Amino acid sequence: MAQSAKRYWNMKVYITALMVSITLSLLVVTLVVSHVWLKNFLREETRSQLSWQMENTKNNVEYFVKVKLSALKYISSQYSSEELLNHETLYKCFTAFKRDFGDVVDLGVIDADGVMRSYVGPYNLSGNDYSNHEWFQKTVVEDTYVSDVFTGYRAIPHFAIAVKKPSPNGKGFIVIRATIDMATLQNLITAVRLKEKDDVFIISQKGVMQTPSRIYGSVLGKYPMAVPVNQPGVNIMDLDQPYGSGGIRGYAYIKNTPWILVAVIMSRADAIIGRIFLKELLSVFILSLLIIFAATIRMAHVMVNWIKEADRKRENALTEIEHSSKLASIGRLAAGVAHEINNPLSIINQNAGLIKDILEMSCESMNVEKFHAFIGEMKNKDKFIQLSNGILDAVNRCRTITHRLLGFARRMDVTYELIDLNETIIEVIGFLEKETIFRSIQLVKDFAPNLPAITTDKGQLQQVLLNLVNNAIDAVDRGGSIEVSTKQKNDTTVVIIIRDDGPGIDPDILDHIFEPFFTTKERGKGTGLGLSISYGIIKKLSGIINVESTPRKGTVFTVELPVKDAQHYKERPNGANYGSG
Template structure:
């Protein structure tokens, strides 16, 4: 036998060979439909969940990258603002403490410069400029004394605003630098001066170069015209126009997805530094940031493919198993119908036999009576008393009648097994009969049995054998639920509407609330590990209904169970 023949479903060849009208079901079609339906039900939610998971992960990564970019941009802006503000305040304090007269003296200005360089760093030189724009005092490495700054934008802004931070420019020294200027008024004369400090661009640039950015990330400063103020890795030379768009002024940090000149998408964080012409820009390559998503996508695809393969294997196996079971059940149904037909025929024969036996018994009784009378007459009359031949024939007739009587009794006994026997039942006696079957087990397990059955409980009409089976099943089920030393309580009372109510209560393990609705289903059992078949309560429930009664259960885990049966005092015509 090949492997294919071993795994081929039992219904496969049957369906293939059956002609039209010879089978109730097309098992191959059922099998295919079951696989398709289960696959749709199982795989569609799986694929939807995988798609949702991927999108949630992607959105989460995008949100995380946006948040990190915004946080980096905001932190950088605060650092730049603090760097500039610290030196602005130092320059303001210097102007207030020294005054114009001290600042105009060369030695005093040089000592002040050295003091500020040692305290703050980042200062290249100091200069004092009068209202006409002429630098009247200077301390620093360049020869700038006497230069005219009247045409410089930063000089005009400083006189107007009181203080000013310039953008990076070359100026007279032809080197990139930026200026912090503060307006100073000489109190005796009332004349205005501008105290100017040049900042070291290397220290200024170091603020951004120290930022740790993933991949090809870039952080630099531009002015509001888009001119690059600090070195950039990829987006232009110093003092050149940046190749990315500049947004309108905003007090808050903003992050945008921007398309670069090479069609590369970037996350760009913008933050305006208050009181300065500077805009902090943090640029990250979107493709580099989303590379982990590609790995996640491949892993998700592998997991999805593996799950789909496993689910399909399980679905095919389950569908094959279930359709096989349906096929077997259908075959069993056909055999059962055949046996039922045979049983009905036997029942008809039994009823016929009962009728024949009854009809034959009457003439047999007459023959037996007359033959006995003749035998008595022949025995007492001397003329026939010694006629052995005649007496032998008479005895032969009586023996034959007795033999026929036994045959009719067997026929009647066969008929009784087919029909239900109704009898007047006194429940107390029936309960004692049932308990006698299990009394030894109760004594062995120290289970006490309490019977609360009134003596005046009315008799009722029912099938004694079925009632015995019902209560025997309930008592046996209670014994299985109880531990040694438990208590079984059997009670009976008169109910409403001409009924009797019987209860069988135990203090055993109880039934979980989730199982109460299924406890009477066939093959459902909480004791299968201990040998339970799940048929006892199902059969009991069916017998109660056959007798025209009803049955329900109340149970609590750890407290026990109570089975209540309500039976009519008079058997209904429908009860079977």
């Protein structure tokens, strides 16, 4: 009982473990997939966001520069060179410029020789020579120019926007220049939303830092990476090591300027995933785990209870079937036993009747003379002794039969005992020997001598043997033969072999003969339960029952039994009823 409880417990644990592991693994797969998906999504999102922000910033810078350039062009077209060289006019222009567009630091006019001829601004730059400055030379060549950031005379990083204004006579020119602080440029690009580790800055096409960078150092330093190739729009690429995997770098050439907007996003987009998972999913995860556990344990409990119930029902059904099978075999025995007992009863009847006849006849008047001699011949001591012995013999025969029957009936209860296998078989055969004689069946007994006494349930074993031998008798024809033999297989196992030379069993049928309700006998002749019950009993006795059959040659049933039923010693089988026999 304890064993079956443990079995159900194990079943419960097993089902729970199985279900939990299945659901857990599904949950984990879902988590991993969603993690990967979210990570990719966030990265894509970061990329597109960066791209969008950079595009905006790039446009802003472009617009910023364009507006300043337009203003300068406007000034250049609206005023003559003379007017512009006039400090008053230039001051007016500068205040208007500053009022309308802001951000400009100063405004200056440089003549064709590169000398600052007129200047409005916070620095004293009048008379400075710019002829060697790159921006001046470029402006001369290109008419309008936006310079790199440089420190120049004032030692503050700034850049210049310059417009060349040719003289109306075609000879000579002046250059109108406005400068803007690098800080203004930097402010423009801070529109790109940054996180702690991220960086956005501008480099020149020559690879010089135009605004300070968190990663690559201060302004006018060297940009350590290769200057990207000019491609329209915003380009985003994965950041190479050692700047961290998962990071991205974006760059965009700013039109009409020598600048490239660069953004480095080091903060991993998926860093927030952990937080999301921890914050929001963990509780959901734990909750679902709890639900899964609770549901699974409940389900396992219900399922195991079903199994338990089914087992119990099956056991009950089997017990019932076994019982009815016992009744059936008793019924079969009864017919044989009736015949066996009726014969000695008849002898007793006739012998006693004859004694009575003789005595009565002697008392009567013997009116027929010719019988007198006959009576006289019979009426002696020897005759009576002979008749009495006949009666006693018959009584003995009856007693043998009734005792055997009682023994058999008693052993219908489950009880283990030490038995002599050969004797047990002889007892069983004793019931059936008469039938074999009547049908001229040769019953060969080939018992191994010195078989060890085995511990088993004698009654149940006899039921099986009775069934097997009965089947053999049914199978063979008149004049056939049945051989019952025993042998020792090894130290722990003995074997009973029941061989008949009947028609054999069809190979198709052979696989099914131990199944319940399978019968080849006519309707009403067999329950189809004998062999299945025999199978069940032998299994219960820790034995093995096997069948081999060759069509037209015969069938061999082999029953192997343990000398000591291990199961019996470990734990007594369910329903074992000890000591009631």
